Amino acid sequence: MKIKKGFVKRKVANMYLVVCTNEAEEKANFMIELNDTASYIWDLVEKGYSVEKIISTVAKEYDIDEEKASGSVNKLIAQMCEQGVIEED
Amino acid sequence: MTFNNEFDYLIHLVRCCVANEKPCELPNGMSFENVFMLGKLHEIANIAYLSVIQLQNQPNDELLNEWKEFYYISVQRDEIQQKAHRTIISRFCENGIRSLEVQGTVIKKLYPSTDMRMMSDIDIIIDEENFDKAEEILKQMGFETNYATVGELNAKLKILFIEIHAQYFVAEENGGKKRYYDAMNGTFDLAKPLEQNEFIYRLDNTHLYLYSLLHLLKHYEYSGCGIRRFVDFYYLRQLDGVDYDYINSVLKKVDLDKKANDLMSLFELWFYDKQPSYDLTNVMRRVLTAGNHGTEEQYLDNLISEGKKTNKSFSKYNLIINFLFPSKQNIYDAYPFCEKHHYTLIMCWLHRFFASIFSPVKGIKHALKRIKRLNSIKQLDED
Numbered sequence: 388m389k390i391k392k393g394f395v396k397r398k399v400a401n402m403y404l405v406v407c408t409n410e411a412e413e414k415a416n417f418m419i420e421l422n423d424t425a426s427y428i429w430d431l432v433e434k435g436y437s438v439e440k441i442i443s444t445v446a447k448e449y450d451i452d453e454e455k456a457s458g459s460v461n462k463l464i465a466q467m468c469e470q471g472v473i474e475e476d
Numbered sequence: 477m478t479f480n481n482e483f484d485y486l487i488h489l490v491r492c493c494v495a496n497e498k499p500c501e502l503p504n505g506m507s508f509e510n511v512f513m514l515g516k517l518h519e520i521a522n523i524a525y526l527s528v529i530q531l532q533n534q535p536n537d538e539l540l541n542e543w544k545e546f547y548y549i550s551v552q553r554d555e556i557q558q559k560a561h562r563t564i565i566s567r568f569c570e571n572g573i574r575s576l577e578v579q580g581t582v583i584k585k586l587y588p589s590t591d592m593r594m595m596s597d598i599d600i601i602i603d604e605e606n607f608d609k610a611e612e613i614l615k616q617m618g619f620e621t622n623y624a625t626v627g628e629l630n631a632k633l634k635i636l637f638i639e640i641h642a643q644y645f646v647a648e649e650n651g652g653k654k655r656y657y658d659a660m661n662g663t664f665d666l667a668k669p670l671e672q673n674e675f676i677y678r679l680d681n682t683h684l685y686l687y688s689l690l691h692l693l694k695h696y697e698y699s700g701c702g703i704r705r706f707v708d709f710y711y712l713r714q715l716d717g718v719d720y721d722y723i724n725s726v727l728k729k730v731d732l733d734k735k736a737n738d739l740m741s742l743f744e745l746w747f748y749d750k751q752p753s754y755d756l757t758n759v760m761r762r763v764l765t766a767g768n769h770g771t772e773e774q775y776l777d778n779l780i781s782e783g784k785k786t787n788k789s790f791s792k793y794n795l796i797i798n799f800l801f802p803s804k805q806n807i808y809d810a811y812p813f814c815e816k817h818h819y820t821l822i823m824c825w826l827h828r829f830f831a832s833i834f835s836p837v838k839g840i841k842h843a844l845k846r847i848k849r850l851n852s853i854k855q856l857d858e859d
Contacts, residue, residue, distance in 0.1 A: 395555050397591070399548070400526055406552040408559050418548050 388464075390433050391474045396426065405429070405472065419470065424449070428463050432473065438464060479503050482510040483764050487703060487746050489527040490520050493592075494710050495747070499527040508535035512543055518703040519594045522550040526592075553635065554584070554591035560636050561598050567613045568602065569675040576601040576667050576677040578644070579691065582684060586711035594704065597637035601663055604642040614638065644687060645694070651824070655730040656694050660687060681715040686723045688712055693735055701763060706743050739763075 393409030394417075403421040421429060427448065431441045438460065446456035467473045477500050479485045485506055492499040502508060508528075512535070515521030525547040534540055561581055568575050580595025587593045602610055607629055611621050619631035619638065627642035643663055645656035660666070660683070667677035679687060688708055695701035712718075727733040738759045744750035 397551055397555065398589075399551055399591070400529055404548055404551055406548075406555050408552070408555040418552060 388432065388438070388473055389435060389476055390429075391472055394472050396421065396429055396433075402426075403429070417470070417472075419467075419472070424459065425463055428460055432464070432467075479506070482506050482514055486511050486514050486518075486520070486524055489515075489524040490703065490707060491710075491747055492530075493523045493526045494707060499530055501531055501533050508539055512539065512546075516546065519596075520704050520707060522547045522594060523592050523707065550594050551591040553594070556635065557581075557595065557598055558590065560633075560638075561600075563617070564598070564600070564614070564638065565676060567617070568600075568606075568610065569673060571609055571613060572675070573602055573606045573610055573613075574664065574669070574675045574677060576664060576679070578641075578679070578687065582679070583688065583708050583711070586708075586715070593708070597639050599639045599641060601641045601644070603664070607640065607642070610640055614640075645690070650827075652697065653694070655732060656690050659690055659726050659730045659732065681717050682719040682722060685712050685715060685718045686726060689723065689727075689736060689740075690732070692739060693732055696735070696739060696763065700765070701739075703746075703763065706739075706746060706763075709740070709743050710747050 393407055394405055395408050396403055396405050398404075403423075403426040405417075405419045405421060407417040424445070428441060428445060431444055436444065441464075442453055442457045442460050445451075445460055446453045449456070464473065477488070479488060479500075485500075485503065489499055489511070491497065502511070511524065512521055515524045521543065525543050528534060528540070528543060535543065558581075561577070565575055565577070577599070578601055579599040580593060581598055581600075584590040584593035584595065604627060611629055611631075614621055614629075614631040617633070619633045619636070621629060621631045624630045624639075625646070626648065627646060629640040631638040631640070643657065644660045646653070647657045647661065649657060664677055666683045667679050670676045670678060688705075692701050692705045692709075695705065724733060727736045738756065741750075741752040741754075742756050742759055742763065745752055745756065
């Protein structure tokens with residue numbers, strides 16, 4: 388799993404924004420807002436972590452149990468897959 | 477703190493953002509709609525947004541969302557422009573083309589975040605002998621290219637506009653515009669290559685400041701510079717080692733020192749509350765009302781707001797008449813010596829008239845197209 392080429396995360400005002408920079412991309416107007424946690428998960432995806440490793444890292448970072456972390460991580464990753472931001476290796 | 481109008485308040489919002497100050501609430505009797513509209517006109521609505529979200533009483537949800545979207549689009553645009561710029565420069569380097577980045581691409585790096593400084597096109601200076609090679613590279617990248625004039629290659633790909641220049645200012649300009657070339661020419665002689673890449677050149681801080689000031693002056697003189705270029709000076713003033721004596725001597729030599737002083741006094745009033753020693757009302761009015769960076773596009777955008785007030789349409793006839801028979805002030809701007817020697821006015825006017833008829837005017841076709849589009853937008857607005 389990796390971030391599709393052309394999608395970039397930027398810190399904007401009080402949150403983060405993912406924009407598509409690929410001119411030829413159909414999703415040229417695509418933008419999603421990320422809060423701090425989602426931004427952290429984004430960084431882990433970008434590092435090439437597996438879903439399992441992301442869940443355990445998030446759980447450790449935010450001092451929550453893995454089941455709770457799993458909910459947030461899976462939800463965000465499912466959204467990003469649906470929106471075509473993430474692709475398989 | 478008192479604000480006379482929405483312009484004042486817009487400048488306050490921008491200043492608070494760059495200076496990291498707490499913004500005042502919107503004064504009674506003013507509307508966020510107008511502030512946003514003016515911010516868009518001057519391409520600083522994105523900066524103003526960063527202050528607006530600090531306010532206790534924010535615009536209504538609909539407007540705030542529109543404003544946010546404008547800001548987000550400026551972020552995306554910045555990413556796209558920077559990515560394209562990096563790719564072009566890298567391709568130029570691979571092909572042995574040395575390049576010097578100027579204007580927006582350099583200045584935006586002085587801002588805390590590059591997206592804060594909007595830019596309409598990417599300006600790059602290269603040696604004229606490399607224009608053919610550069611054009612080929614741009615075409616390979618999917619750009620459509622055309623020569624706007626000798627020494628200026630334009631390239632367009634969707635929202636990307638690239639301007640390749642051979643000089644800081646066009647040498648062949650007539651009248652007052654020639655002064656800008658006289659003030660700064662020599663291109664690569666004034667720049668130094670990067671230590672890590674011999675093909676990428678940068679201006680030193682003094683020349684970057686001088687070039688930015690000359691551009692501000694040129695846009696001010698020839699139809700308007702807008703507020704955005706003043707914001708640049710908030711950051712340009714923080715550059716180390718700028719030789720202001722040298723800059724002043726160059727400006728004096730080309731008789732631009734007084735105008736430069738006017739604009740810098742206005743900047744100091746807006747950003748440092750420094751009261752000017754003389755009346756700047758006319759200078760301020762011209763900056764605020766005359767478009768952002770002097771392109772006919774922005775000029776015509778202003779016409780639209782004017783047209784809304786007067787309910788006039790923008791006809792080809794009006795444009796051509798204005799073009800062929802410019803106002804006295806426009807003649808003074810194009811031929812500064814005329815302001816001192818009034819007896820030359822008729823000669824300058826005749827020169828301008830015949831030059832307009834016999835020289836191809838790069839902007840006129842574009843302006844006519846733009847008028848057509850603006851008239852249709854105006855129609856939509858009215859509907």
